[in-house]
Every structure is written in structure tokens, then in C-alpha cells.
Amino acid sequence: MYKINEVFETIQGEASFTGCPSIFIRLQGCPVGCAWCDTKQTWHTDDTYLVDLADTVEKKADSDYFANCNAEQILALIRDKKYQAKHIVITGGEPCMYDLNPLCELLHENGFTTQIETSGTFEILAPSETWVTVSPKINMRGGYEVLKSAIHRANEIKHPVAMMRHVEELEDLFEAAGHTPALVYLQPISQKAKATRLAIEVCKAKNWRLSVQVHKYIGIA
Numbered sequence: 001m002y003k004i005n006e007v008f009e010t011i012q013g014e015a016s017f018t019g020c021p022s023i024f025i026r027l028q029g030c031p032v033g034c035a036w037c038d039t040k041q042t043w044h045t046d047d048t049y050l051v052d053l054a055d056t057v058e059k060k061a062d063s064d065y066f067a068n069c070n071a072e073q074i075l076a077l078i079r080d081k082k083y084q085a086k087h088i089v090i091t092g093g094e095p096c097m098y099d100l101n102p103l104c105e106l107l108h109e110n111g112f113t114t115q116i117e118t119s120g121t122f123e124i125l126a127p128s129e130t131w132v133t134v135s136p137k138i139n140m141r142g143g144y145e146v147l148k149s150a151i152h153r154a155n156e157i158k159h160p161v162a163m164m165r166h167v168e169e170l171e172d173l174f175e176a177a178g179h180t181p182a183l184v185y186l187q188p189i190s191q192k193a194k195a196t197r198l199a200i201e202v203c204k205a206k207n208w209r210l211s212v213q214v215h216k217y218i219g220i221a
């Protein structure tokens with residue numbers, strides 16, 4: 001069973017797939033606790049907040065209600081909504097708290113591509129065709145070993161930054177993992193001007209890329 005916080009169709013606003021029409025599946029539950037997290041409503045998994053799957057579709061505002069369902073029910077919902085997007089982003093919360101193989105395999109069999117957004121603090125259980133965006137949460141839950149293997153699996157890194165220390169921690173992680181992925185994005189935390197300036201300067205210096213959460217600038221989900 002997957003706990004679904006919300007399902008909606010939008011434009012991917014972050015990293016390599018920016019601009020790609022996408023169906024977002026936001027899973028409930030995250031024990032990592034980033035102070036600046038923009039989806040704190042997904043942290044808990046208290047079943048007193050259970051609703052029907054239909055009530056998680058295109059929520060008008062962030063809420064901590066969620067539905068329990070299986071992969072077939074998610075596919076049926078997406079079919080029913082007649083969404084045009086062929087790319088599905090599974091985010092959270094922390095989606096890798098779940099085994100994502102059954103869900104991604106079913107979506108692939110039905111002609112969708114999949115992407116997951118993960119903190120790298122849990123083992124990544126997803127097919128090799130799934131595009132994995134790792135946003136490593138360093139010195140948080142899970143420990144360095146899990147994070148290091150996530151760096152090797154990642155198709156891209158997307159690292160939230162506000163201070164130079166965040167950049168240094170990322171470089172230390174690449175060093176410890178013995179691997180620097182080809183695609184490294186820096187994402188300013190909460191659109192702060194100082195964080196954005198830092199990200200721009202570091203991207204130029206290291207030939208990394210900038211990810212600015214386009215959806216927040218244009219006011220879409």
C-alpha cells in the first residue's frame with residue numbers, strides 16, 4: 001500500500017525535466033526533518049487523517065490528509081483524470097520509504113516514464129529505467145553509507161543551498177562516495193536572494209547547473 005498525499009498534473013519546475021508536463025504523485029511520510037522543508041504537511045503517517053483517494057486529487061491547498069491505495073488504484077485514477085502528461089514524478093514526503101518497484105513497473109507497462117525525487121536517506125527501490133533525482137540530506141537520518149550508494153544510483157543531484165557550508169558538504173559526500181555525477185544542480189533554498197546569488201556563483205565556478213523552482217516564480221503547483 002502507498003500513502004498518497006496528493007495527485008496533480010503540472011509542469012516540472014526543478015532540475016533536468018524543468019518544463020516537462022508531469023503528473024505528480026506525492027507520497028505521505030518523511031522522518032528526515034529538514035528545517036526549511038516546503039512540504040511539512042507530508043511528514044506524519046497518522047491514520048486518523050485518512051481520506052478517499054479521490055479527495056487527494058488536485059487539492060486546493062496543502063493539507064496533511066492522505067489515502068491508502070495500491071499501484072493499480074493509482075493507475076486507474078490517472079487514467080480516469082485523462083491527464084495528457086506521459087511523465088510521472090513520484091515525490092513526497094520521502095518516496096523511498098516505499099518499495100517503488102511495483103508502482104513504477106506498472107506505470108512503465110502503461111507507457112509512462114517515471115522520475116523519483118528522493119533525499120537519499122533510504123535505499124532506492126525502483127527500476128533501472130526510473131530517473132532518480134537525489135537531493136542528499138547530509139548529516140540527517142539514514143547515515144552516510146545509504147547516501148553514498150544513492151550518489152551512485154542518481155541520474156542527477158539537486159542540492160538545496162543557502163550557505164557555502166552546504167556546497168562543501170556536497171563535495172565531501174562526492175569525495176566519500178568516490179563519484180561526482182555528471183549532472184549537479186544547486187537549488188536556492190526558499191527563493192532567498194542571498195541563496196540564489198551563492199548558487200549562481202558556485203555554478204559558474206564549478207560548471208554545475210542552477211535549479212530555481214520555476215513553479216514558485218510563476219505561481220503554479
Ligand SMILES: C[S@@+](CC[C@H](N)C(=O)[O-])C[C@H]1O[C@@H](n2cnc3c(N)ncnc32)[C@H](O)[C@@H]1O
Pocket residue numbers: 030036037038039091092093094095117118119120134135158160187188189190191213
Ligand atoms: C519536498 S522534497 C520531497 C522529496 C524528498 N524528500 C527530497 O527531499 O528530495 C522535493 C524537493 O524539494 C526540495 N526542497 C524542499 N524544500 C525546499 C525549499 N524550501 N527550497 C528549495 N528546495 C526545497 C528538496 O530538497 C527536494 O529536492
Ligand SMILES: Nc1nc2[nH]cc(C(=O)O)c2c(=O)[nH]1
Pocket residue numbers: 010011012013014039091092117215220221
Ligand atoms: N511544479 C512542481 N515541480 C516540482 N518539482 C519537484 C517538486 C516536489 O515537490 O518534489 C515539485 C512541485 O511541487 N511542483
Ligand code: SF4
Pocket residue numbers: 030031032033034037038039040092093094119137
Ligand atoms: S527529506 Fe524532503 S520531504 Fe523530508 S523534510 Fe527534507 S525536504 Fe522535506
Ligand SMILES: [Mg+2]
Pocket residue numbers: 038039
Ligand atoms: Mg514542491
